Amino acid sequence: MSTTTIDTHAVADELARLLPSSQPLVARPAEPGERPAPSATAVVATFVGQTSAELLVVAQDAVAEAMAGAGALTLAEALRPALEAAARTLGAGVLGAAEERPAGEAVTGGDVTVFALVGGGTVQAWFGIRSISQRASMPSAPLEAGSMRVLYDVELTLTTEIGRTRMPLRDVLGLTPGTVLELDRAAGSPADVMVNGRLVARGDVVVVDEDYAVRITEIVSETSAQ
Template identity: 45%
Template sequence: MSALPDTGLAVAVAEAAAAELPSVTPLTTGPEQPGSSHVADAFAGGAVAALDGVPGQVVVLVGPELVAALAASPLGELDLAAAVQPALDAAAERLGGRARPATVLDLPGDGAALPTALGEFVTVPLIGVGIDAAVLVPTASLEGARQPVVEVPEIAPLDQPFVPAFGAAPPSIPAVRGLEMLHGVDMEVTVELGRTRMTVRDLLALTPGAVLELDRAAGSPADLLVNGRLVARGEVVVVDEDFGLRVTEIVDAAATA
């Protein structure tokens, strides 16, 4: 495998991703390392996004703490790809491109296929309490980047003991994790006035001015949905010429499970 590209751009890309990745403690970048088929062995999940504007795709790998926090969210199981998407967007922007919607990697199976999918790539670990995540950037993406290169000082040499070689057992470091990891995760919030069912014939017959009757009486509270899950109800109000919702009831999570 050839030497790492001496640009510092891979670290800058990882720093951009680290700023957007859910984590209890701030993440810092470790030294960049050559990519290998064993890089995913130390992680519990990950997501990949193809790039527009520059060649290749970017991968973010995450540890078991984030995977577990997403699975045990009080709002129901949250999608790892959606949680990691802002980090992938930031990485792509630093390369001068845009990230497409992310897809979840099925680890460990997809991990062994990363060299084939990415080609030659660089790995930059993200360090919090331990090695909490990693960003994988293809060499082709670094070479095809459309933004000026920014020199980033090296944080530690490759032989620094606190950054083990990928493929080795992950460090056993106790950490307090939980819902705090999800505080920065974007959620899709929807207010629903009501629903109805229609035949295809009736849908095709809709014209401007048509009135649809919903399954809710006038004056009834509207539903507040988070990622499609009912979490609260309230009354519709107007705030500075925009619609808003005044929450009047928080729905018991057990009742909607």
């Protein structure tokens, strides 16, 4: 069985870049024996693809300020965008639902690579990645059309995106009712249809029985989506 080497530092860098911390974070390999407190909360999600891995984040203190201004947002929901960004560096695949576990249970064993996420000269958060063998996560050979039938009833979450914008955390925390956000897309442009954060199609936003809907106008190939 062939294996794929994961550039764990690149994955950690991408997660640190998107983590909603009050200060920029830089990932560095943890020193021997350097680990988060066992009682801390780890958010864990499994990515399944040609390269599969379990991703672990301990960042409750680092994102506390962002969560304080985000209403009922859970820790797993707050960390989801950073986990999705990290997962995209692993290639095509699906990131499963995130769950919370004690860090002493999640960040353990010699098979997990741990990074300290440093900001302001101190460790603000932790990231761990544990490689999953290809055989355990999916067939080593590409799935044939017939064998894909076993996955046909698996439900996926599709989202529609009409545009994006970027702003500093201080501006996000200052959002109030009536704030107008300018997006990076002109009015009338097609909306993006995403599956687990990956662009799969584009379409026009329409109304069906007083509900919004999307009429697909283009299927996006993997190469054109990159």
